[in-house]
Amino acid sequence: MKTIAETLQEATHRLRNSGSETPNLDAQVLLKSVLQCERSYFYTWPEKQLSLAQSSDFEALMQQRESGRPVAHILGSREFWSLDLQVNATTLIPRPDTEILVEAALDLVSQNFARVLDLGTGTGAIALALAKEHPEWQVTAVDVVTEAVELAKRNAAKHELSNVLVMQSHWFAAIPSQHFDLIVSNPPYIDGADHHLQQGDVRFEPHSALVAAENGFADLRYIVVAAKDYLAKDGWLVLEHGAEQAEELQRIFVEHGYNQIHTRQDYANLDRVTCG
Ligand code: GLN
16 A cells, blocks of 8 residues: 555646646645545654555545646635635635735724625635624625525534625625725636636636626726725725736726725735725
8 A cells, every 4th residue: 555655746746747736735635635634644644554445535536636626626625714615616716815805904904893895705705704803893795696605604604603694796786775894805807818717727617706808807897986885984995806907906996086095915926905
């Protein structure tokens, strides 16, 4: 039988050949789910041998990953802001970059009580992270996709975040006229012609969560304009966007009367989140 170290080495090699950009991490996350252990276990017990059943379970996961299926879809979960979230093919897979948006929002809004709105919540990632950090805040999370609403509700229940209300709404359409201290969104913002859409995990994610008209600006612009009627005085709008979109998006914020406009970078030092 193969050891943990041998298994990981071989799996990393196979996943690199099949086109994964994170072959080593993928192999570790898949093996961790089979062995039901922490990743640190691999470094403590590299010589430990896998059982026959473990090897065959791991092989089944490997074949799915080699076919291109995202790890988050294979396992049905992804960690975001230390929350283990259920994930499926009806929404975007939560990304580490989006944690920058959560950090920005937490830096800007620090009051004890805040009314928060997350537009296009998907798995619920952003809304649940904010609700977890501030149990006293009242967080509303909306999505237009029925399956996403159900998924976000399950994730809220799983983490016992009772301060989150998940409801179906196309952007603001079903929101009663109400003011929020913080409105956040990771809307679709990729241009439909972007070659990035033909590579990697995004091929398995819904287009409606990724692609927007007007070179990717249609939904960003719509939210900037519409949010004005829903922001409290001194409220903040915090939006994720593409690395090349910051300048134009800042211009749109200015055009619609926002102030204190600024952009934050992600872990790769790319413009990622604009606030105003
Ligand atoms: N940042 C994601 C990507 O480039 C896209 C997320 C989005 O469109 N909201 O894959």
